[in-house]
Amino acid sequence: MTATGLGESLVFDDDIDVTAGFPFGDACSLPVDCGALRRSRTLSRPCSGVDLLAGTLVVARKYGDGDEVRIGVRRGAVTGTLVARMPADTTLAEHRAAVTEGLVELRAVRAAPKLVCVVEGTDVARDGADLVVSADGNRLHIDAHVHVHDVAFVGRMLGHLANVLDQLADRPDTPLREVSMLTDAELAELHAFNATRTPYPRNASIPALFAAQVAARPDQVAVCDQDGSLTYRELDQRSGRLAGMLHRHGVGRHSRVAFLLEKNCGLMVAVLAVLRLGGAYVPIDKAWPANRRDFLLADSGVALLLADEDVRVDVPVLDPTRPHDTDPPPEVEIGPLDAAYVMYTSGTTGLPKGVLVNHRAVVRLVRGNGYVDFSPTTRMLQTGAIAFDATTFEFWGALLNGGTLVMVPGAAVLNAGDLGAAIAAHRANTMFLTSTLFNQLVEQDPTIFAGCQVVVGGEAVSGRHVAMAAAVCPDAVFVNGYGPTENTTFSVTHRIESRYASRVPIGRPIANATAWVLDHDGNPQPLGVPGELYVGGDGLGDGYLGRPELTAAAFVDRRGERLYRTGDRALWTGHGLLDCLGRTDHQVKIRGFRVELAEVESHLAALPDVREVAVVLVWRAEGVFVLRACYTADTAVEAVDLRAALAAELPDYMVPTSWLRLDAIPLNHNGKVDRAALERLDEPAVPVTGRAPSTPLESTVADIFAEVLKVPRVGADGDFFALGGTSLTVMRLWNRIRSALGVEVELRQLLDAPTPAGVVSIVERGDAAPTALRPRLVRRR
Incomplete structure (x- = not known):
């Protein structure tokens, strides 16, 4: 040639x-x-x-x-x-x-x-x-x-x-x-990329590995929160007592137990208690609507719900924080392929589906891997919601390696000031952050990550923001973490270099994992040629609970190996790294959570007076992706009412931020919804409804609302969320109010009264403390 x-x-x-x-x-x-x-x-x-x-x-x-x-x-x-x-x-x-x-x-x-x-x-x-x-x-x-x-x-x-x-x-x-297009040499190269077999305790269960840490370092702090801490010995003892109590209530091997608990040391006591009995835990986010919670309880077939609040459900409820009679926990033989937990993700049928994950998959994630340094010096900041699969990395990356798990309130990680204080107070050095949150924190104060290992993922990583943080934190390590829940949190990782100005590759398979880019017929694609990304290895889940047809479609045999079809388009670059190119379907990522647009559309279409619906992902001027709901209706139904109805059915991250009422949903030449046309539509002007601000303080707060929402004006009674706010942008609003007014409005107060008039009422009632009186986190000695 x-x-x-x-x-x-x-x-x-x-x-x-x-x-x-x-x-x-x-x-x-x-x-x-x-x-x-x-x-x-x-x-x-x-x-x-x-x-x-x-x-x-x-x-x-x-x-x-x-x-x-x-x-x-x-x-x-x-x-x-x-x-x-x-x-x-x-x-x-x-x-x-x-x-x-x-x-x-x-x-x-x-x-x-x-x-x-x-x-x-x-x-x-x-x-x-x-x-x-x-x-x-x-x-x-x-x-x-x-x-x-x-x-x-x-x-x-x-x-x-x-x-x-x-x-x-x-x-x-x-x-x-x-x-096949591939030469023998190229096929050998792809096999070399997937030659990831590394020694690790493949046949050990989570409780067995935790017990080894208890024996090795009984007096080291295992978990801490803002109210106290537990050593490895104390965590072992308390989880044993709770396991005995759960056993008296019928929990045993293969049982499933749901959690509706606060993020604190008690949560880890409960998690370990269930696992010690050979059961699987099913985490439920307290912020979820009651309908979604009730569906998960019924669908997962749990034997018991552990809750630290009064709740009316159709399954037995036990409060683990109250004293109960207990027996010594039984010795249970737990196999590596026994289920450890069930994590629910969005579903195309309009219903969430539960992913079964076994002990081996969890152990493979945090033992024998080198994408971050796990050791007894690891101090893992627990940043995510408990129903987010990043908790697998957080919980067990710390506790199965002799490190310390640091539990902090969810609000403490949503702005750089509070996160920096938490990192300093607890000497945290390892954490996971979704890409959107990481970008916002970097723009506020990139110096907070000094000396930390930060895994960023859930969405495409911004090389520009990583470069900003690396420039002021040269001793920090930033890792792009990619992987679906179905393959236990991370399948592919890449240590990010500051030279990536825009696209950041997702990297190569972690230890004991595989990743293949295949064509429609299951043949490997050469370097530089896109295809669908399939992942496998010891992290592969057992399928979807009670969904055999969905399991058969997503977990497939290719080239003699069981693999999960991610639905992501990817290619191998000339440097032998995977680059993710987007989706092959209508699944998207919002703030790290997987969202099936079909599930949102199904709930929206079921609302009264709504005729046609389509939901798409759009890029907002403030630098985030949001969901846009486009709909036609028979009556003058208002978007604010539709949003409120969806908020009662779906988690916050699945409720669209942008709303467009149309005369008709545009179709392409194949008669299908023209999603590209919907994505190109301009944002509608936000109407200023209700009364105008009537006092200087009300005007100041309304201006802050408008600034954060990036709209011209907001009325005194304008609802922040109805006007397009999200759980992330509300943190921006919270910080701006605190700094502009010099008072400490609690986040919960703002969420309960998300209007300018509501904020003014809080301040004038004297419910907000001066910023100078704000309690500060104190470093533990």
Whole structure:
């Protein structure tokens, strides 16, 4: 193969004698060798990253002003059958009839001795990835623009084409889906990326590994909160007593127990008590609406709910903070494949689905891995909601390695001032933050991360914000953590370097994990070619609780390995790192939580007077992604009422922030919802309803609301959340009110009265303390 530079192009030539293996030219009587035409189609796959063999259309265009030919390939077609259906004397009507069979669509009936092949919709002048096949069919020539494709990429492309041609020449009856572009060397390289087997206690359970830490360091602090701490010995003793009490209430091996508990030391007592009995815990967020909570309790089949508040539900409830009669906990043999917990995620059917995760999967996440340094010196700041799967990393990264788990109130991590105080007070050095929250904290004060290991994930990571933090915290470590709940929190990680200004790769599989980029037929894609990302290894969950059909669709066998289909598009870069390119479906990430747009749409469509709905993800000016609900209605139903109705059914992060009432939902040429058009629509002007501010203080607070919401004006009774506020932007509002008014309004007060008039009422009643009197966290000695 030779490569020469021609202006702004690179030309690759390769002499490959393949025509002898293709008996199609004479049979088809085309004025161009059909073997060459067959080869022209194969190139589109590595050129475009689109799987032609799964049915993608390619344009074969004649030089000059000639006619244009469209060629399609049906999945599973055999090469000989495909070309035999293309005789030169076929009429246009016959060609159109062939379209119904999914094989060929012709805009004209003539081909040409030389063809330039590009993917449909590609601008040749701009994208410059084309193949010219000479008349004798022996010389392959690629002309690729250097501004689009580098030498290595085009060289690999030519090698893939040669490999395909060799296979087709040797076995012309091979189904197209079984033809691989990869050379043996490339396949070996992909296997090397997935050679992650590392020694770790693969057959040990979580309680067994915790017991080993109790024996090794009984007097070291295991968990602490703002009210106190427990050593490893104390945590072991208290969880044992609670386990005895739970056993008296029928909890045993394979039982499931739900939690509705505050984030404190008592939560970890309860978690360990359930696990010691061989049971699985089911975390429920206190902020969730009652309907969602009740569904999870029924769907998960829990034997018991542990709650530290009065709650009316249809399952037995026990308050673990109250004294109860107890017995010594029984000795239970717990297997590595026994379920450890059930974590619920959003579902396409409109109902959440529970992911079963076993002990081995948890242990693989935090033992024998090097994406962060786990050790007895680890002081893990617990930042997430208890029903967020990052807790697996937080709980067990600390407690199964002899470290300390630091429990802080949720509000303490939502602004840089309070988070920095918590880090300093507890000497925290390891944490997980969602990308959106991390970005906001960096913009407030990037110095708070000095000396910390920070795993960032849940959404695409901003290289610019990592660079900002790294510039002032050179001793900090920042890691991009990628992974679905179905593969236990993290599947792929990457230690981020400050040189990533925009796109940050997600990296490579962690120890004892695998990651494959596959085409529609389950074949590995070469470097640089997108496909769907599949993940596997010892972190793979056991499926969806009580959902065998969903489990079978998502957990599949590929190449002799059980894998989870993430639904994410990805590719291997030339540096051997995975780059995530977005979704293949309508699932999105909001503040780290997975959201199926179909679930939100299902709840919205069920509301009275709503006719049509569509929910999309849009980028807001304040630098965050939010959900936009577009709807049509029979009556003058207001968005504020729809939002309130959804808030009673769904968690906060699933309630749309932006609302658009339309005359009709736009459709694309296929008759489907035109989501791209909905994403492009301008934000509606926020109406100023209700009375105007009537006092200077009310005006000041209303101006703060408008500033945070990025709207012109807000009325005295304007509801922050109805006007587009979120649980993250309310933290901005809270900080601005405290700094502007010099008073300490409690976050709970603001959430209960989220209007300018409400805030003024709190201040004037004297319920807000002066900022100077604010209690501060004190470093523990």
